[in-house]
Amino acid sequence: MERIRERVEAESPPWLLAPISSLYSWLHPCRKKFLALPLRNSWVLITSEFRVLLAKEKRVAPVHLSELYSEYCGGEFGVESGDIVLDVGAHAGLFTLPASKKAERVVAIEPCPLNLAYLKHNVSGLRNVTVVEKALWRRGGRMRLFFGLGSFEPSLRAGEKEQPFPSLRWCWVEAETLDGLVSELGLERVDFLKMDVEGAELDVLSGGKRTLGITRKVAVAAYHLRGGRQTWPEVERILRKHGFETQVTEKRIVRGWRPSNPSLELKGSNDIKNSSPKGLDGIRTRDKPQPQLYGLPA
Numbered sequence: 001m002e003r004i005r006e007r008v009e010a011e012s013p014p015w016l017l018a019p020i021s022s023l024y025s026w027l028h029p030c031r032k033k034f035l036a037l038p039l040r041n042s043w044v045l046i047t048s049e050f051r052v053l054l055a056k057e058k059r060v061a062p063v064h065l066s067e068l069y070s071e072y073c074g075g076e077f078g079v080e081s082g083d084i085v086l087d088v089g090a091h092a093g094l095f096t097l098p099a100s101k102k103a104e105r106v107v108a109i110e111p112c113p114l115n116l117a118y119l120k121h122n123v124s125g126l127r128n129v130t131v132v133e134k135a136l137w138r139r140g141g142r143m144r145l146f147f148g149l150g151s152f153e154p155s156l157r158a159g160e161k162e163q164p165f166p167s168l169r170w171c172w173v174e175a176e177t178l179d180g181l182v183s184e185l186g187l188e189r190v191d192f193l194k195m196d197v198e199g200a201e202l203d204v205l206s207g208g209k210r211t212l213g214i215t216r217k218v219a220v221a222a223y224h225l226r227g228g229r230q231t232w233p234e235v236e237r238i239l240r241k242h243g244f245e246t247q248v249t250e251k252r253i254v255r256g257w258r259p260s261n262p263s264l265e266l267k268g269s270n271d272i273k274n275s276s277p278k279g280l281d282g283i284r285t286r287d288k289p290q291p292q293l294y295g296l297p298a
Contacts, residue, residue, distance in 0.1 A: 083191035111135035178208030199224035223252035
C-alpha cells in the first residue's frame, strides 16, 4: 500500500496530491486522519489537533506534513504542560501549533519570507507563541538565505559546493546564534528544543553551547548531508557531550533527554528507554555512564 501511494504521489500534479493524500489517510488503519484542501497556491491542512495554511508543495505530500509533529515526539518524549519550547526552523507552524496546546510559551524561529507569511497567519491570536524573524547560525550578522524547489528547502548552506541547489535565488536575512537569541529573550530554561534547519544543525549547535546546558529535551532533524555524509552521528556526539542520552529514529531525528528526567524512565514497548537494543523506532539507544550536571553550560 505504501509503495502504491508513493508512486501515485510522485506522478500526480500538486493539486491532486491533497485529495489523494486525504483519502489515503482515512483508508490506512495506522495513519493519522486529516483533510487537505487546495486553495489557490496554498493547502489548508486540517487534523484533529490543528488547522494550518501552507504553501502548496510539489515534492512533499500532505500525508507527511500531517505527521511532522510525531516525527519529533513519540511516547513519553514530547512537549509537556508548562514547557518553554524553541521551534528552530518553524516553517508554517506544523510543530509550533500542536506544541502550543501544551506549552507555556513557544518561540517559533523562521527566516524565510514565504514561510513567515504563513506562520504569522497560522499563529495569529495565540498569546503563547512568539515569532522570531531570524536565521540561527554559528555567528550573528547578515547572511544569504538560498531558496530551493519548495518551502521546506531554504538553506544558509545551499551555495556551498557539497549542497548545490538547482536554483540559487536568495535573499538577505539577519542571523543570530542560539545562545544570543536565548539571552535576548531572557530565557532561563528551555524544556524542548526542536530543530530542522536544512543542513545547518551543526552550525546552530556550535553557537548554542550555553543553551544546551539549560535544555531538558532536544529533537534535531539530522538526515541532511555534510561532506557527503548525514549529520546525525555528529549531532548525536554533540548532544552526548553535553550530557544527553540519545536516540536516533528511522527518519534520522536525533532525540536527546536528560538522564535524571523521571518522566522518561518508564516501562513498556513504546517508551524511550526500552530494554531491547533497538529502542523505540527500531534504532539503537545509548546510555552515557557519567552525564554532565543538568543546567550547567558546557
